[in-house]
Amino acid sequence: MQRVTLAAFAAVTVFSGLAIAHPTVASGPGFANKGSQKITFGLAHGCDGADTIKIKVDIPTTVTSIRALYSDFGRPTITRDPNNANPQTNVRSIEWVKGDTELDEDFAFYEFTLRGRIADVPFTKILFTVTQTCKVPNASPTTVVWDQPPESTVGEPAPVLNVVPQRVAGWNKFVLTTAVAAEDVPLYFADAQIVWRGTEAFSPNSNTRAMIQGTTGVTELTTDLAVGDEIWVKY
Amino acid sequence: MRALFLVLALVACGDNTKPTPATPDDAPVVEPDAPPGALAPCLDQPTDLPRPPGTQLTCDLLPPGFSVPR
Numbered sequence: 001m002q003r004v005t006l007a008a009f010a011a012v013t014v015f016s017g018l019a020i021a022h023p024t025v026a027s028g029p030g031f032a033n034k035g036s037q038k039i040t041f042g043l044a045h046g047c048d049g050a051d052t053i054k055i056k057v058d059i060p061t062t063v064t065s066i067r068a069l070y071s072d073f074g075r076p077t078i079t080r081d082p083n084n085a086n087p088q089t090n091v092r093s094i095e096w097v098k099g100d101t102e103l104d105e106d107f108a109f110y111e112f113t114l115r116g117r118i119a120d121v122p123f124t125k126i127l128f129t130v131t132q133t134c135k136v137p138n139a140s141p142t143t144v145v146w147d148q149p150p151e152s153t154v155g156e157p158a159p160v161l162n163v164v165p166q167r168v169a170g171w172n173k174f175v176l177t178t179a180v181a182a183e184d185v186p187l188y189f190a191d192a193q194i195v196w197r198g199t200e201a202f203s204p205n206s207n208t209r210a211m212i213q214g215t216t217g218v219t220e221l222t223t224d225l226a227v228g229d230e231i232w233v234k235y
Numbered sequence: 236m237r238a239l240f241l242v243l244a245l246v247a248c249g250d251n252t253k254p255t256p257a258t259p260d261d262a263p264v265v266e267p268d269a270p271p272g273a274l275a276p277c278l279d280q281p282t283d284l285p286r287p288p289g290t291q292l293t294c295d296l297l298p299p300g301f302s303v304p305r
Contacts, residue, residue: 171299196298207288214290217274217303232298 022157023055023130023146026111029162029188033120035065040113041159046106047134047142053102054133054141055112056095060126062119066091069113074099102135122165123180123188125150127158164188172233180225189233196232197221274303 026042046052055073059066065088068076073096084090096112118126129147148155165174180188185202189195194212195202200221201212212220225231277294 194296196301199303201292208292208296211288211290211292211296215274215292218292232301234296234298 023132023159025128025159025161027113029164029190030118030126031166032118032122032163034166035117036115037118038069038113038115039063039161040111041128041130043110043112043132046108047132047144049106050134050136050139050142051103051106051108052110052132053098053135054095055110056093056131057112057114058093058129058131059091059114059116060128061089062121062124062126063116064089064119065115065117066094067115068094069115071096071112072110073097073112102137104137106134118161118163121163121178122174123176123178123184124163126161126163128161129158162187167233167235169235172235174231174233176225176227176229176231179227182222182224185221185225191235193234195221197225197229274301276301 023041023043025039027038027040030037030039041055041057043052043055066078068078070076075096077095077097078091079093079095080087081090081092094112094114127147127149129145132144132146133141134144135141144156146156146158148157150157150160165172185195186204189202190204193203193205194208199217200219200223202221203209203212209220212218274292274297275294276297276299
């Protein structure tokens with residue numbers, strides 16, 4: 001019994017460690033159908049106490065016109081699709097390799113940035129597969145592949161870029177071309193003042209949410225948004 | 236001649252003491268086509284000072300064309 005308990009504790013500890021350490025998109029949401037956007041990946045941890053010495057980011061087909069920025073690791077290198085001669089769409093991955101030796105401990109935070117165009121895919125999530133290689137002095141390198149969707153219970157979660165429509169300050173009207181689950185509404189409208197569908201409203205601001213609840217004739221928006229729904233969003 | 240100048244000056248100045256119609260400070264200015272008493276978006280009042288809201292949605296948070304009877 002004690003062995004089972006200890007094994008469960010160890011599993012939780014390992015799982016928690018990986019969950020905290022996963023690479024993330026640190027630059028915030030991307031805008032659909034817009035070029036020249038910087039996408040920055042943050043790497044807060046190495047692998048089980050080992051420093052990161054190499055990172056490879058695979059480029060999804062919905063991100064094109066790739067330009068890679070230099071990082072703390074130095075110059076980037078890219079891999080192109082040999083069957084695609086178009087330089088705007090044939091970058092398949094970017095790799096950054098640390099120029100100097102690994103750190104003795106895992107205490108550094110690294111950022112890696114690319115610039116690109118995001119396709120016209122608003123209200124979707126783009127997953128980037130990241131391959132992280134780590135090393136401690138006098139040991140062999142270890143590799144972790146972060147390629148699973150956030151809801152997956154197996155493997156390691158990939159960094160996710162949330163794509164939102166382009167907007168301007170003030171009122172914006174959108175007709176949805178893709179459904180949005182109710183639980184994702186706060187994700188896509190995190191910086192909106194208020195979102196309306198008919199007489200249903202949502203706000204990420206708790207004070208505005210209280211006003212929605214207190215206004216006669218208005219109800220909280222708590223259900224999925226469907227394709228074709230017309231929404232008004234104020235930023 | 237002096238009397239004529241005085242009359243012209245009075246006509247030119249007009250009545251500056253007549254009050255202009257004003258909206259009470261605490262009442263939102265709603266769109267003109269909204270039914271009386273309706274919950275409706277408001278027109279911009281750039282000279283107003285921002286104030287904390289009450290318990291109900293303020294008109295600046297209602298989308299264009301929105302109208303719900305209270």
